[in-house]
Amino acid sequence: MKILTCSNSCPQWEGRRLSPRSPGGxxxxxxxxxxxxxGEWIFTAPPGVETAGPVTLDGGIVLHPVQLDEELRHRHYDTISINLLLGLLHYLHDTSVEPLFDNSLWEGWAGYEAVNRLYAKQLAERSANTADELVLLNDPHLMLVPEFFASQQLTRRSRLTYFLGTPWCEPDYFTVLPERIRTRLLESLLNCDVVGFHARRWSDAFLACCERFLPHARVDADTVTYREHVTHVVSAPFPLDVGVLDTMADESATRRWTERLEGMAAGRRTMVRADRIDLWKNIPRGFAAYAAALERNPRMAEECWFAAVATPPSRAAERHLAYQQASEAAVRRINERFGRPEKEAVTLIHPGKGRDSRNCVVAALRMSSAAVVNSTYDGLNLFAKEAAYLLDDSAELLLSANAGVHEQLGPLARTIDPFDLDQTSRAMEESLSVGGGPGAGTAHARRMLLRSESPEDWLRAVFLL
Structure with missing residues (x-):
């Protein structure tokens, strides 16, 4: 069996080995x-990183970085992949003013097509097209690759799977896209043998879009038959690598972060969140909910501490910067009202990128009484799985009903409505109260569930092996 994979996301490597490892994603x-x-991995080389062709590593792994000039990268990544498609799939567009399909956006679409065509060409050149070859496509950045790849093969013998780590929106919202784009994306994905998502609700939304916008498609419970080709639609959440978390818990970087965070907590019960500063993570509303809890119960500022670990997005656009500034302003207001210079009520922690940032998260979770995930819409949310594993028996996970991982962890967490500040606020207050945790039985069930997962099981699920 050989794996041939494409993603916009890129790995790091040292010498002849891939690195580093983290608990998931x-x-x-x-x-x-x-x-x-x-196997072989085709991915977008980061800006400013020049490579002279393929990189051969130990274990029969070959990396193929795709070089893009800045203008093409901007059209493909910023204009279409991030602003248009991720905005669509996460319900982020203010449809009173956006998106605007003007000449600039159509130029971006041409760039998206060009990059997808380039990926498909690389894929076709490297495909052995044999029955034991597994072709795995990832990320919304590459949704036209199946169309271009299929056009270069008269008969395909390899298995082709497309996995989207994002949500998928309902048909009414999908009409934000012009007909020629939405039809094109659906038809391209239906060249695959399998289309996968983290949660059944995203799979169902995709099936509903196929049924509504492709009149000649036959949609059944888990399949779409279109132009005599059958595509299976599956939900298969990424597993958590609990072995990596167990190792990280004993690392010196985790011990350093533990000492630092315990000093900042100053003996108070701690609630933690950890997010990349993405627009759907709902960070400002989370701070607003906590502020409401403090207004209702000012003693919490003396007894509790809210630690928010934040990492920057890959390419911060103007909207991301405004979002970060709004989050920082919310923290300042809370601390001005409830904090003291030597004892903040809320702290926004920026550990930076890299493995050390995950050590910070591990340290924070191991000392916390509660963890909160209040995403507006989230494909999975890895932090929720880390919290479910690392929180101790008395600690509680507050989990958005709109996070994809809620299908797995909802019965073992306290569900919150990400748009209801009062409900979220009261859940925070109750979870931080003495004796407010779920108990050892729930914590044990969370850990057993996460220990039962493996990458091999996920691979079998998304290729129907």
Whole structure:
């Protein structure tokens, strides 16, 4: 068996080995699978990183960085992949003013097509097109690759799967896209044998879009038959690598972060969140909910501390910067009202990128009485799985009903409505109260569930092996 994979996301490598590992997510998943089975990985080289062709690593792994000039990268990544498609799939567009399909956006669409065509060409050149070849496409950045790839093969023998780590929106919202784009994306994905998502609700939304916008498609419970080709639609959440978390818990970087965070907590019960500063993470509303809890119960400022770990997005656009500034302003207002210079009520922690940032998260979770995930709409949310594993028996996970991982962890967490500040606020207050946790039985069930997962099981699920 050989894996041939494409993603916009890129790995890091040192010498002849892929690195580093973290507890989960797309890149660690692909690293684990390639280290096990070998194969080739096509990905977008980061800006400013020049490579002279393929990189051959140990274990039969070959990396193929795709070089893009800045103008093409901007059109493909910023204009279409991030602003248009991720905005659509996460319900982020203010439809009173956006998106505006003017000449600039159509130029961006031409760039999106060009990059997808380039990926498909690389894929076709490297595909052996044999029955034991597994072709795995990832990220909304590459949704036209199946169309271009299929056009270069008269008969395909390899298995082709597309996995989207994002949500998928309902048909009414999908009409934000012009007909020629939405039809094109659906038809391209239906060249695949399998289309996968983290949660059944995203799979159902995709099936509903196929049924509504492709009149000649036959949609059944888990399949779409279109132009005589059958595509299976599956939900298969990424597993958590609990072995990595167990190792990180004993690392010196985690001990350093633990000492630092315990000093900041100053003996108070701690609530933690950890997010990349993405627009759907709902960070300002989370702070607003906590402020409401403090207004209702000012003693919480003396007894509790809210630690918010934040990392920057890959390419911060103007909207992301405004979002970060709004989050920082909310923290300042809370501390001006309830904090003291030597004892903040809320702290926004920026550990930076890299493995050390995950050590910060591990340290924070191991000392916390509660963890909160209040995403507006989230494909999975890895932090929720980390929290479910690392929180102790008396600690509680507050989990958005709109996070994809809620299908797995909802019965073992306290569900919150990400748009209801009062409900979220009261859940925070109750979770931080003495004796407010779920108990040892729930914590044990969370850990057993997460220990039962593996990358191999995920691979079998998304390729129907």
């Amino acid at each position: 797309l890149v660690p998943m692909l690293i684990d699978l390639l280290n096990t089975y070998g």
